[in-house]
Amino acid sequence: MFKIHNRVLLLLVLLLAAAGGVLPFINHAANRLVSGEPMVLSQLPDHALLLLILPTVVLAGLTLAPTRRLPLFLTLFIAEAMFIAALVVMGETATWFAHEGSSVARTSPGSGLWLGLALCLLICADAINRLTPKALWRLLLNLQIWIAPVALLLSGFFSDLSLLKEYANRQDVFDDALSRHLLLLLGTLAPALLIGVPLGVFCYQRPSWQSSVFSVLNVIQTVPSVALFGLLIAPLAGLAKLLPWLGAIGVSGIGVTPALIALVLYALLPLVRGVVAGLQQVPRNIIESAEGMGMSRRQIFWRAEVPLAMPVLLRSLRVVCIQTIGMAVIAALIGAGGFGAIVFQGLLSSALDLVLLGVIPVIALAVMLDALFKLLISLLEAKQP
Amino acid sequence: MIEFDHVSKYFQGEAAVKDLSLTIREGEFTVLIGTSGSGKSTTLKMINRLVEHDEGRIRFAGEEIRNFDAKALRRRMGYAIQSIGLFPHWNVAQNIATVPQLLKWPKPRIEARIDELLELLGLEAAQFRERYPHQLSGGQQQRVGVARALAADPEVLLMDEPFGALDPVTRAALQQEIVRIHNLFGRTIVLVTHDIEEALRLADRIVLMDGGRIIQQGTPLELLANPVNDFARDFFGRSELGLRLLSLRQVVNSLRADERIAGEPIKADLSLREALSLFVDRQCQQLPVVDEKGEPCGVLHFSDLVRGEHASGS
Numbered sequence: 001m002f003k004i005h006n007r008v009l010l011l012l013v014l015l016l017a018a019a020g021g022v023l024p025f026i027n028h029a030a031n032r033l034v035s036g037e038p039m040v041l042s043q044l045p046d047h048a049l050l051l052l053i054l055p056t057v058v059l060a061g062l063t064l065a066p067t068r069r070l071p072l073f074l075t076l077f078i079a080e081a082m083f084i085a086a087l088v089v090m091g092e093t094a095t096w097f098a099h100e101g102s103s104v105a106r107t108s109p110g111s112g113l114w115l116g117l118a119l120c121l122l123i124c125a126d127a128i129n130r131l132t133p134k135a136l137w138r139l140l141l142n143l144q145i146w147i148a149p150v151a152l153l154l155s156g157f158f159s160d161l162s163l164l165k166e167y168a169n170r171q172d173v174f175d176d177a178l179s180r181h182l183l184l185l186l187g188t189l190a191p192a193l194l195i196g197v198p199l200g201v202f203c204y205q206r207p208s209w210q211s212s213v214f215s216v217l218n219v220i221q222t223v224p225s226v227a228l229f230g231l232l233i234a235p236l237a238g239l240a241k242l243l244p245w246l247g248a249i250g251v252s253g254i255g256v257t258p259a260l261i262a263l264v265l266y267a268l269l270p271l272v273r274g275v276v277a278g279l280q281q282v283p284r285n286i287i288e289s290a291e292g293m294g295m296s297r298r299q300i301f302w303r304a305e306v307p308l309a310m311p312v313l314l315r316s317l318r319v320v321c322i323q324t325i326g327m328a329v330i331a332a333l334i335g336a337g338g339f340g341a342i343v344f345q346g347l348l349s350s351a352l353d354l355v356l357l358g359v360i361p362v363i364a365l366a367v368m369l370d371a372l373f374k375l376l377i378s379l380l381e382a383k384q385p
Numbered sequence: 386m387i388e389f390d391h392v393s394k395y396f397q398g399e400a401a402v403k404d405l406s407l408t409i410r411e412g413e414f415t416v417l418i419g420t421s422g423s424g425k426s427t428t429l430k431m432i433n434r435l436v437e438h439d440e441g442r443i444r445f446a447g448e449e450i451r452n453f454d455a456k457a458l459r460r461r462m463g464y465a466i467q468s469i470g471l472f473p474h475w476n477v478a479q480n481i482a483t484v485p486q487l488l489k490w491p492k493p494r495i496e497a498r499i500d501e502l503l504e505l506l507g508l509e510a511a512q513f514r515e516r517y518p519h520q521l522s523g524g525q526q527q528r529v530g531v532a533r534a535l536a537a538d539p540e541v542l543l544m545d546e547p548f549g550a551l552d553p554v555t556r557a558a559l560q561q562e563i564v565r566i567h568n569l570f571g572r573t574i575v576l577v578t579h580d581i582e583e584a585l586r587l588a589d590r591i592v593l594m595d596g597g598r599i600i601q602q603g604t605p606l607e608l609l610a611n612p613v614n615d616f617a618r619d620f621f622g623r624s625e626l627g628l629r630l631l632s633l634r635q636v637v638n639s640l641r642a643d644e645r646i647a648g649e650p651i652k653a654d655l656s657l658r659e660a661l662s663l664f665v666d667r668q669c670q671q672l673p674v675v676d677e678k679g680e681p682c683g684v685l686h687f688s689d690l691v692r693g694e695h696a697s698g699s
Contacts, residue, residue, distance in 0.1 A: 286471075289471075291459070296456055308474060
């Protein structure tokens, strides 16, 4: 009689219902230091409740629909609408509390809301993946979900949320952190590519060197990042003392220099491995026939090996980027700045909103870069089987 | 065109090719045949210096090949291999243009050459130029591979088991194609294979190799009719030797032209092997023969099949 066609959707909808029914929707605290009062969904006004429950019911109904184009579009549309509705309710509630209470009162999303938002995005992503295999379309469909939330954010609709209050208080710090974080990323990628790519090519051309190079890089990778940051402090401080001109250009035991050195060292293993793996998977017969046609070693490298190794190289570059963005947070411990500084400040003063203010942009950066690389790789691979 | 003069090649002290002397004449279709490990591929690759020989001399167009720049030498020779080795990130036109581009041909000449070659290999230019290798069937890929090898009008075409990975029907079609191209341009072709039927079908001259040495060389008929030793006899299939001989001869060489009988006729250009099959199939002793115009031109007697070349004719 009834047949469940979309089991993934069913699971997500069940989780969604559970998150809404059991977990707190919004936390409200008198100030940022005390722990807040959780507020569950049923305490919301009726129209807000309807806005959240109705889509869940429709989504539950859609699990019975066959996974064809129309039901999938409907699923995407409704999950997206629900995502936006939840954000709107969140903003509204925060504004309402702001009018009620004092200006130091803090309203923040509860675990139920966080989970609900994430589940909505998962439903959207699942529907998009079933709708089209084309990477560009997937990216565009995923991007359009964010149009309304970003517009709401820019219009100041969420400004009564504690997270944005923290942002308003520290806008300068936030902007500095963003530029510093991007600097750490680019400052890591450039030298890592400059060292890693030639090293990978060298390892590919001289296989006898591979195992020794990889074992060194492996050892580096196994050192915990905090330890490596710490280990670099003493030698760099010593070096800067010994050669004062190094200190003059900004080299010291703490700060950006040791952070960049450590991040580059961590980036090398995935990068070199990607270069070697990419070059190694170029089929022998292609190189043989290129040689047989009279291409020079250099021509074979640039015209055949490099383009054919590029997708694998980009894949490892994607890993390196995301890894660097994440690790740069920890680099704040040795004074490298970036979003990590905001995170640790929040942790030390047990202000969760401050932690989130540091973490959310890091996640957003990572997700955006990841999507960009996916698109690049799929465009490259569209030409190759 | 190509001369091997007491050439040897060692891999890790083992001789892959030992004291090989061979002359490949201009315009000749030479097939190197042998079991795997016989040194036939190594011999082929020594011609374009993908493998450098250790002893002896190899001459191309009268000159020692070591005197050529390896890349320049290879660009004068077409090269096609079994796994084809098309560049997956280049489309058909770009693949074919590889060597002309290396030789810095002007662009219009390259474009015209691509169209000409695609047509020669039976691929419609408009349809195939822009396709990528993974969008082609195995047979089409190998056609493009051959077109690429022929692109810069090479003096010699070297082919290393070019049709080995294809299904029998596609293989036969491409074999016909290569014979047609050979007849059309009279280019020197050296082809390596382990497939006896392919060698018999294609070769002007077969070079049978084993253990890095030449066992026997000659026309297909010579090798089948007079195998020099047991290895050659075994290689060409002891039990099928007769059938293979028959497949090299045509009905027209064995018919009795002054006789006429009634019945469903066979064509004069049929191979004797196919005629034998028809004798058995129809359970008869004589078959009427017609020429290409359909006019009766004689009778084929079953007993004449076993007599061989000297007994044929009227």
